[in-house]
Amino acid sequence: MVTKFYQHTLALAFAVKEINKNQKILPNLTLGFHIYDSYYDAMMTYRTTLDLLFKSRRFVPNYICDTQKNLIAIIGGLSSVTSFFIADTIGLYKIPQLTYGSFPPEEGDADQFLSFYNMVPNDRNQYMGIINLLKHFGWTWVGFFVAEGHGGEKFLQTLEPLLSEHGICSAFIQKVPRVGHIDNLSDTFGLFSDFNLSLTDDKVSACILFGESLTIIWMRGIIFLRDFENKEGSSFRKVWIITTQIDFILKDLELFQGAISFTIHSKEVLKFNEFLQNLKPDKTEGDGFLQEFWEEAFDCTFPNSSVPLEGNEPCTGEERLESLPTPQFEMGMTGQSYSIYNAVYVVAHALHAMYSSRLKQKGMVWDKKFELQDQQSLELHSYLSEITFNNSVGETMSFNGKKQMGGAFDIMNIVTFPNKSFLRVKVGQVDDDALESRKIIIHEDMITWHKGFNQVVPISVCNDCCSPGHQKKRKEGEKFCCYDCAPCPEGKISDQNDMNDCFRCPEDQYPNRNKHGCISKTITFLSYEEPLGISLASIALSFSIFTTLVLLAFVKHRDTPIVKANNRDLTYTLLISLLLCFQSSLLFLGKPGEMACLLRQPAFGIIFSMAVSCVLAKTITVVVAFMATKPGSSLRKWVGKRLANSIVLSCSLIQASLCTLWLATTPPFPDLDMHSLIEEITVQCNEGSVTMFSCVLCYLGLLAFFSFLSAFLARKLPDSFNEAKFITFSMLLFCSVWLCFVPTYLSTKGKYMVMVEIFSILASSAGLLGCIFAPKCYIIILKPELNNKEQLIRRKN
The missing domain is CATH 3.40.50.2300 (Response regulator)
Known part of the structure; x- marks a missing residue:
């Protein structure tokens, strides 16, 4: 009984x-x-x-x-x-x-x-209670001891899909023979060898026991045989999760100390x-x-x-x-x-x-x-x-519509005593009719664990968890709860244990070195305060001053032969254009605003087109002048300022039209580049239309090519003040700079893209200024005796 x-x-x-x-x-x-x-x-x-x-x-x-x-x-x-x-x-x-x-x-x-x-x-409430209990303590590798029969099969068929759905695996499933009488227990202990392997799996700390009340007596006998054979005694430790159908009818429950039992709610x-x-x-x-x-x-x-x-x-x-x-x-x-x-x-x-x-x-x-x-x-x-x-x-x-009485399951913790008695301590409740946040309640601090765990929450996992900065990597041929840990790929993090996949930080943050957290990106732009910005601004201002001095020198000596040669007005226009070129680079420095973004690329395109147009006009004027000296030449009527002015105005007007169309359709605007640099957010100007920006650059390149070609053809024409040779070198340098600019610009990121463009503007402008005007300045300032008509005629003869 x-x-x-x-x-x-x-x-x-x-x-x-x-x-x-x-x-x-x-x-x-x-x-x-x-x-x-x-x-x-x-x-x-x-x-x-x-x-x-x-x-x-x-x-x-x-x-x-x-x-x-x-x-x-x-x-x-x-x-x-x-x-x-x-x-x-x-x-x-x-x-x-x-x-x-x-x-x-x-x-x-x-x-x-x-x-x-x-x-x-x-009973589904109890199943979900078991699932939530396992999830609460992080037990993903659990063992099952289930009584044979229809009830046990139904228990496994219902619970196993829920386990997989919530990331939990069964380490083993042992079928416990159904015993009708205490007298028949010893007849089934022949299965000890099959159970011993499961009981010695140290990775499995949590075991679920489903059956009837005599099932727990049978399990006690199996564990006793194991301890007797292995001589381990009290070293055996498990957290037993016991279903409602089982009641504690043992006198010696020491092995079940700390068990967690689901019971029908009572008062x-x-x-x-x-x-x-x-x-x-x-x-x-x-x-x-x-x-x-x-x-x-x-x-x-x-x-x-x-x-x-x-x-x-x-x-x-x-x-x-x-x-x-x-x-x-x-x-x-x-x-x-x-x-x-x-x-x-x-x-x-x-x-x-x-x-x-x-x-x-x-x-x-x-x-x-x-x-x-x-x-x-x-x-x-x-x-x-x-x-x-x-x-x-x-x-x-x-009763509800299915003739079931509503109610809850109590979660009890079994505390055993040396006098063979035990105490049930209620540590939680499962109530499917409660609010979502109250469907399961667990008071972890009230639980007394088996003494072998030293009051530390037991761990029941297939392998150690993957620390933050790593992600799970499935082992071939193993259940999904058994896995390796792989570092997060570049640009991704994991901030929790056992994450299936790493994820990217928000756009305004980047992964730290250990890839377990995100750091806010710093906002950067090419400012006037930093050394690079100061250097570029100083160079631009220095060249602007130098260009102004050259212009003043030419104005002062405007009646000398070297200034009057090759169209004096065109020379002034070229110098003013170069001065504006140097100053336009300052638009690229500082934090981009709406006005700066709107003006800097069109201004750069129009001013450079004007400068290159002046160079083109100079070379074409020289070529036409010498061709007009031939008897019967029809080019005589083109010799003079009209041709030069027409070339400068028409070439500049085309570029101005392209820029106007660009501003009218897809104007540039301030933008944040979140992705180019890992640790920085670059404040930059979005060009609006890459096609229009490319058209401006291509047109500028086309003008430079024709300028270089015409200067190259006119380089050997006889003239003491022929600029064709110097223009050839200047346009060769100009084209080299901008040919190098395109791949360098495309391969550079962040504020250094702006630096590349500023450097290209300064280098190409300085090339034009130096190659064309340095020889003339040398004669005007250092060799004034060569700057006279007699010397011009003598050298020509």
């Missing part, structure tokens, strides 16, 4: 006794009950069910009943198998069956068990503890189990015992239930007993509602005795489905 389950019988008797004393429920009607033991056996279950239906012998403890027994409902059984066996027979007679220890049948079986009412919550019922304390064998009649329970629990024998045990002391009847160890008997109402207690009240309230409805129809009151009539159990179904009331502890009792 499993003494602990005797409380189920007492809970039923206590509920019936309360109802029979309560004048507000079923007045003048006395409830009775019969209790049968199924012995965990199918044949006995069917036989006892038939006894309930057809035998007329009485079993009426604690009250006088003169009527023949009438079966109105059945409460039971403890296991799902027993409940289904009972339903096979009871279902034919449509007698309501309220189960208290098993879980609801599968969805497909709902029509088969129309008389089935479940006093326990839906302490008033006066039940007092009822247990007053229970005495000599004061209780009609209870066929009490004497056997008393002898088994207290190791004593009554004088009238049917099977007296030698060596046992005689029972006095004064023994106290509270003195029994917890594994033998609990004074607090367990979850199953609480469900039985509520089931009795559900039937009583349904009967009360049914009789009240009848009396109301007939205009009668509760002033006479009533007896149950045939077919009333069938009528009771409609009242059971709609029943709603608050029980004695204030909890609402009602």
Whole structure:
């Protein structure tokens, strides 16, 4: 006899006794009950069910009943198998069956068990509770010990997909033989070798145990054999996660210290503890189990015992239930007993509602005795489905549309003591009807772990977690919970343990060196304050001053032959253009604003086009002048300022038209370059249209090419002041600079792109200034004796 389950019988008797004393429920009607033991056996279950239906012998403890027994409902059984066996027979007679220890049948079986009412919550709540518990502690590598049979198969079929969905793997699945009697436990220990390998897996700290109450005794025997063979004793440590179907009926639970058990939610019922304390064998009649329970629990024998045990002391009847160890008997109402207690009240309230409805129809009151009539159990179904009331502890009792009682599962922590007793400590709850944030509650600080873990939260993973800065890399042929760790690729980070994939930082941040965090990028641009900006600005201003001095020198000596040669006005225009070229580079320095972005590229394109047009006009003027000296030449009319002015104006106007079209359609604007540099955000000017910018550069290159070509052809024409040779060198330098500019500009990032363009502007402008005007300045300033008409004629001759 499993003494602990005797409380189920007492809970039923206590509920019936309360109802029979309560004048507000079923007045003048006395409830009775019969209790049968199924012995965990199918044949006995069917036989006892038939006894309930057809035998007329009485079993009426604690009250006088003169009527023949009438079966109105059945409460039971403890296991799902027993409940289904009972339903096979009871279902034919449509007698309501309220189960208290098993879980609801599968969805497909709902029509088969129309008389089935479940006093326990839906088992899916427990499954999700297990999943959330594993996720809470980070246990991704867990073992399973599952009792054989339909219930175990259903448990695995339901739970395994949920495990995969939430990133948890089963390290192993061991089938535990289903044992109906304690006497048969030793016959199944031959499976020890199969279980030993699973129990010695040190990576698996969390093990889920599913079965019936005898399953835990079988597991204790297997672990004892393992410890005896390996001589490891108390070194064995696991966190056992035990499902609701299993109750602790062991006297020695040291190996299960720190276990986490899911139990049916219960509350302490008033006066039940007092009822247990007053229970005495000599004061209780009609209870066929009490004497056997008393002898088994207290190791004593009554004088009238049917099977007296030698060596046992005689029972006095004064023994106290509270003195029994917890594994033998609990004074607090367990979850199953609480469900039985509520089931009795559900039937009583349904009967009360049914009789009240009848009396109301007939205009009668509760002033006479009533007896149950045939077919009333069938009528009771409609009242059971709609029943709603608050029980004695204030909890609402009602069935949902699937005939399931709402409620929660309590999460209990098992704390064992040297005297072989244990204490259940409630450390959480699973309630699917609660708000999302309250569906599962776990108080981790209240949990007492197995002493082998030194009160540190156990770890149950296949391998060490991947630290931040790494990502999981799956191992071939292994489950997804077993993996290697690979560093995050360049430009990505992971800021948590065990991340499947690394990710990129926000655009305004970049990965740190260890790739486990992001650092804000610094905002940069080519400013006047930094050394590079100061250097470029100084060079631009220096060349501007030098160009101004050259211009002033030419204006001062404007009547000298060297200035008057090759079109004096064109020379002034070229010098002014070069001066503007040097100053236009300053538009590229500093933080780009709307106006700066709008002006700098068009200004650069138009000013440079004007400068190159002046050079082109100079060379073409020289070529035309010498060709016009030939007799009968038609080019005489083009000799003079008109040709030069036409070339400068037309070439500059084309570039100005391109820039105007550019500004009108897709003008440049300030922009942030987030991606070119890893650690910096560059404030730059977006050109708006790369095509238009390319057209401006291409047109400028075309002018430079024709200038170089015309100067190259005119380089050997006889003239003391012929600039063609110097223009050839200047345009060669100009073209070289801008040919190098294109690949350099495209391969440079950030503010250095601006630096490349400024350098190209300064270098090409300085090339024009130096190659064309340096020789003339040398003569004007250092060799003025060569700057006269006589010297010009003498050198020509």
